[in-house]
Amino acid sequence: MGSKRTTRRDLLKSGGALAGGLAVLGQTQASGQTPTVAPEHDHGSGASPMIKGTKELVEYGQRSHFVTSARIAHPVGGRHSPDAFGKTFHIATPLQDSVGVITPSSLHYVATTRGAFVPDIDPKQHTLMIHGVVDRPLTFTMEDLKRLPSVTRTHFIECAGNRHNGRQKTVQETHGMVSCAEWTGVPLSTLLKECGLKTSAKWFVAEGAEEVKGASSMPIAKAMDDCIIAYGMNGEAVRPQNGYPLRLMVPGFEGIFHTKWLRRIKVVDRYYMNYNDYGHLEKSEKEAALAFQIGPKSVITKPSGAQQLSGPGFYEISGLAWSGGGAIRSVEVSTDGGKKWNRAEIKATPQRMSHTRFGYPWVWDGKETEILSRCTDEIGQVQPTREQVAKYWNVPFERSYRVPGLDNSVMPWKINRDGSVTNGLA
Amino acid sequence: MGSLRFFATAAIALLLGSPALAQSPTYGVGRTPTPDEIRAMDISISATGEELPQGRGTAKEGATIFQQKGCAGCHGKAGMGSIAPELQSNKGQDVPVWERGRGKSGWMILPVTAPYATIVWDYINRGMPLGKEGTLTPDEVYALTAYLLAVNKVIPEDQVLDKESLPKVKMPIGDDYGRLPDWKPKTHRLPGYGH
Numbered sequence: 001m002g003s004k005r006t007t008r009r010d011l012l013k014s015g016g017a018l019a020g021g022l023a024v025l026g027q028t029q030a031s032g033q034t035p036t037v038a039p040e041h042d043h044g045s046g047a048s049p050m051i052k053g054t055k056e057l058v059e060y061g062q063r064s065h066f067v068t069s070a071r072i073a074h075p076v077g078g079r080h081s082p083d084a085f086g087k088t089f090h091i092a093t094p095l096q097d098s099v100g101v102i103t104p105s106s107l108h109y110v111a112t113t114r115g116a117f118v119p120d121i122d123p124k125q126h127t128l129m130i131h132g133v134v135d136r137p138l139t140f141t142m143e144d145l146k147r148l149p150s151v152t153r154t155h156f157i158e159c160a161g162n163r164h165n166g167r168q169k170t171v172q173e174t175h176g177m178v179s180c181a182e183w184t185g186v187p188l189s190t191l192l193k194e195c196g197l198k199t200s201a202k203w204f205v206a207e208g209a210e211e212v213k214g215a216s217s218m219p220i221a222k223a224m225d226d227c228i229i230a231y232g233m234n235g236e237a238v239r240p241q242n243g244y245p246l247r248l249m250v251p252g253f254e255g256i257f258h259t260k261w262l263r264r265i266k267v268v269d270r271y272y273m274n275y276n277d278y279g280h281l282e283k284s285e286k287e288a289a290l291a292f293q294i295g296p297k298s299v300i301t302k303p304s305g306a307q308q309l310s311g312p313g314f315y316e317i318s319g320l321a322w323s324g325g326g327a328i329r330s331v332e333v334s335t336d337g338g339k340k341w342n343r344a345e346i347k348a349t350p351q352r353m354s355h356t357r358f359g360y361p362w363v364w365d366g367k368e369t370e371i372l373s374r375c376t377d378e379i380g381q382v383q384p385t386r387e388q389v390a391k392y393w394n395v396p397f398e399r400s401y402r403v404p405g406l407d408n409s410v411m412p413w414k415i416n417r418d419g420s421v422t423n424g425l426a
Numbered sequence: 427m428g429s430l431r432f433f434a435t436a437a438i439a440l441l442l443g444s445p446a447l448a449q450s451p452t453y454g455v456g457r458t459p460t461p462d463e464i465r466a467m468d469i470s471i472s473a474t475g476e477e478l479p480q481g482r483g484t485a486k487e488g489a490t491i492f493q494q495k496g497c498a499g500c501h502g503k504a505g506m507g508s509i510a511p512e513l514q515s516n517k518g519q520d521v522p523v524w525e526r527g528r529g530k531s532g533w534m535i536l537p538v539t540a541p542y543a544t545i546v547w548d549y550i551n552r553g554m555p556l557g558k559e560g561t562l563t564p565d566e567v568y569a570l571t572a573y574l575l576a577v578n579k580v581i582p583e584d585q586v587l588d589k590e591s592l593p594k595v596k597m598p599i600g601d602d603y604g605r606l607p608d609w610k611p612k613t614h615r616l617p618g619y620g621h
Contacts (some may be wrong), residue, residue, distance in 0.1 A: 085557070114553065129463050138456035139463070147455050183614045205470050211560075212553040213469060219609040226611070254521060264467055272472050275549040278540060283524055286616060288604030293615040310526065373482055379612055384621040392619060408621065 008282055049269075068406070069097035071107055074161075074177060079115060088241070089115040090161065092176025095301045095320070101154065101348070101355040103179035105234045110241045111159045111177065111255055113276055115212040119261055121209060123245040128191075128229065132204070132267035135196030142231065142245055148186045151228060154354040156180040156322045159255040163407040166400065166425035170302035174411060180200035180355035181242075183249050184232030189224045192267070200269040205400070206259040207266070208250045215274040216257045218250060218292075220267065221264030226251050226352075229262065252324030252408060253292050270399035290405025296383040297408035298331055298358070298375040312366035320355045323377035327352045330376050333360040337412070338385070339369035344373065352378075370412045370424050385410045399425055471548040475593030478547070481564030482588040485581075491566050495555050504577055510556075513537060514577045523598045537574040541603055543587075543595035547571045563599025568592070 051057075073081040076093035081088040091110040093103055103109075112118075123142045131137035156178055164174035199218070204223055207215040220229075228249040230238060238244045243260030250257040258277055271277075280291040298321035301307060317335070321328045328351040332341040347357040358373070374383040386409045390397040393404060403409050412424025471477050492498055492505070505513030512529035515538050519526075527539035537546050551567045560570055562570070572587040581587075581595055614620065 129459055129464070129467055131459065136451070136541065137459055137464060139459045140456045144455045148453055152523070189455075191456075194453060196451070196454065203522070207470070211557075221609055221611065266468065266470050268470075268472070270472070273541065273545060274468060274470065275545060275553065278534075278545050281534065281541070285604035285607075286619075289607050289616040291606065292609055295615060295621050325615065340590060355445070370486065377439060379614060381614055389621065392621070397538075405615075415498075 001413065028191035041222055047197070069094045069107065071109070072172060074109075074173070076302060081115075082410035085117075087115045087382075088112060089119055090159065090177060091241075092172050093179050095171045095176055095178075095299070096304050096307065098301055098320070099318075099357075100236060101180050101320070101357050103181055105181065105236070105242070106181040107238045108181060108185040108242055109157075109159065109177050111161070112210070112260075113128055114212050116121075116210045116212055116214070118240050119210050120240065121245055121261060126209070126245050126263070127247060128265070130191055130195050130265045130267070132265075133198040133201045133269055134192070134267050135198065136194075138191070138195050140191070145186050145229060145231060145246070146280070148190060150184055150232075152182060152185075152232070153228065153249075153251070154180060154182050154351045155214060155249055155251045156353060156355050157249075157255050157258050158297075158322070160406050160421075163403075164299075164409075164411050164425065166423055168305070168423060169305045171299060171301050172410075174305065175299045177255070178355075179319075180322070181234050182232075183228055183230040183247075185228045185230035185246075185249070188229055188248070188265075191229065191265075191289070192220075192223060195267070197267060201267045203268050203271055204261060205266045205268060205272050205274060206257075207264040208243075208259050209261040209263040214256075214259065214276055216259060216276045217272040218253070218257055218270075222253070222292075235352045252294055252326075253295060257292075268306060287404045292324075294322075294406050295408040296325060296328070296375050296377045296381045297321070297406075298328075298373045300333070300371055300373050303371070303421045304413055305416070305421055305423050307421045309364060309415065309421070311419060312364050314363050317360040317362050317371060317373075319358055319373050321358055321373070321375035322353070322355050323375065323381065324353060325381045326378035327354070328375050329355040329378050329380075331358040332374050333358070333362075333367060333416070334372045334374075335362055335369060337359075338372055338410075339418055341374070346393060364415065366417070368417050369415050371415060372410050372412045372424075374410050382412060383408055456576035469548075469552055471544045471551070473542040473544055473593060475544050475589060478544070478589040478592065479564040480589060481568050482586055483565050483567070483569025484571045484586055485569075485583050487565075488569035488571070488576075489573065491569050492573055495558075495562070495566075495570075497555060497570070500556065505574060507531075511535070513574050519579055523600075523602065535578070537571075537578050537580060539599055541597055541599055542606050543575060543580075543592050543597060546574060546593060584598070 059296045074090040079089040093107050093109040127139050129139045152391040159177035162177035168174045172364050201220050203217050205217050230247045230249045238247050246262040248259040248262045282288040300319040302318045321331045331344040333344045335340050344358040350356040376382045386398045386401045390401050414422045414424040500510035501513050502508035511533040512535050515526045515535050517526040527535050529535050550570050568587045575581045576583050
């Protein structure tokens with residue numbers, strides 16, 4: 001197979017080697033053909049109980065109570081969420097249950113710069129002020145912003161603390177500080193043109209309305225390229241934990257730049273180095289260069305840590321790939337610990353700085369192995385192994401090696417003989 | 427005729443007027459804030475200190491405020507660390523700043539490693555004390571900044587910090603930190619790295 005694209009049809013065509021897989025599929029179909037409840041004309045005995053319609057369910061729907069997928073307080077920084085004061089710090093999304101590319105708003109990861117209160121902002125009182133080295137400072141109400149031409153784009157956001165290590169058990173713990181949503185709002189470039197940038201405008205500082213007034217400095221080139229002043233998230237208003245009523249989207253940059261509860265943008269002529277920026281301070285210029293744009297990264301979400309394979313046979317390996325450099329161009333999967341890499345199927349047209357779902361048809365032979373994924377983005381950046389990163393930085397390699405910048409190294413999942421899946425870094 | 431005249435006008439506008447057009451608003455949405463409104467909201471402090479308010483403070487005053495405002499409760503006695511990050515390094519002046527400037531938790535010690543003293547002022551002003559952010563007066567922020575710089579031997583005990591002197595403080599890190607490269611769209615994040 002090699003790097004040749006492998007589809008499920010190829011696998012099915014290849015016959016004999018797949019006996020185990022087909023047997024498992026056959027079983028599933030057989031049990032599907034003998035339902036315990038008559039499918040038609042039985043509204044009484046044996047049918048599923050009914051979910052009663054209520055005023056609340058008419059107004060705002062709910063998921064099935066059989067679906068229990070939930071976020072967890074992430075141990076990044078060793079802080080509990082919520083803490084004794086009701087503040088939240090880091091909350092991780094359940095990637096192991098994810099399908100498609102969109103993270104439901106209720107399950108989107110959350111991080112606050114210092115463990116912040118989530119402000120309860122009245123949108124009628126909220127404004128965005130843009131000032132600094134512009135011809136005309138302007139203040140926009142939420143209504144003003146919604147009058148302007150909008151864009152809708154799918155973008156991931158990832159926390160710089162989203163690092164995988166051998167102590168973590170699940171993909172929620174290793175990679176749960178990343179999510180992807182559909183964001184709607186006004187391009188920041190539209191607002192900056194409305195204000196008129198002076199030629200000295202080189203950077204901008206974005207600031208939130210929460211109690212610490214979190215602020216970050218970013219290049220004006222990014223503002224004019226693709227930043228969005230977002231009021232919409234997944235078809236409704238941005239959620240409070242994600243910045244209601246207004247969040248700055250900085251596609252592909254580390255999460256902290258995506259300023260929540262956005263109240264002010266100051267256009268400036270130099271790097272301002274506010275406190276959030278100071279947190280990015282590095283001794284080496286090369287490491288400092290990794291602070292903005294996230295590298296190409298992917299992870300297998302199913303099967304992943306703490307999940308269980310029911311036995312040898314067919315499984316679609318499924319995962320997510322993303323990059324701060326643009327759209328994902330290709331994803332490869334290895335099912336033999338990285339010896340051979342096979343091209344995975346991309347599930348939909350990859351969007352720039354967005355999650356891309358990939359799949360790879362796999363027949364597990366029941367032997368112990370390791371499964372991994374790696375991706376390449378549209379500008380040719382390739383997701384590295386830790387070994388490759390260590391080699392570049394000229395340091396001795398060990399599996400616990402700390403990748404400089406946001407850790408985008410390849411994640412191995414170990415498939416044990418009993419079908420259990422464990423962290424390959426452990 | 428009408429459409430011809432329109433095109434002629436548009437062409438002239440394109441030829442002569444486009445630099446001017448690019449400078450003028452397209453939508454006319456939003457209102458102009460007053461200078462007072464801008465001043466009230468603009469808490470961004472840069473290295474030049476041009477946005478700093480009037481006020482003054484010394485380390486001695488800061489030591490008292492550090493106790494009174496409960497700073498020591500989280501940051502430990504004299505900022506030696508507790509449940510919140512350390513603000514005083516326990517290593518001597520002979521230790522290189524990148525080693526001296528990291529606390530037990532691995533967090534950098536702000537008054538040691540900040541490239542500009544204005545960053546210390548800015549953070550205390552916008553983010554402290556926990557739960558009562560934005561309540562410190564400019565004098566108190568100057569005094570606390572002076573105290574934290576003095577305990578780390580960055581400035582002498584008796585130095586008065588104000589709008590003029592704060593931006594002139596020489597921080598121990600000097601130029602020993604990586605500058606950010608120019609960012610361009612669709613470009614590798616670190617040339618030659620490829621990852």
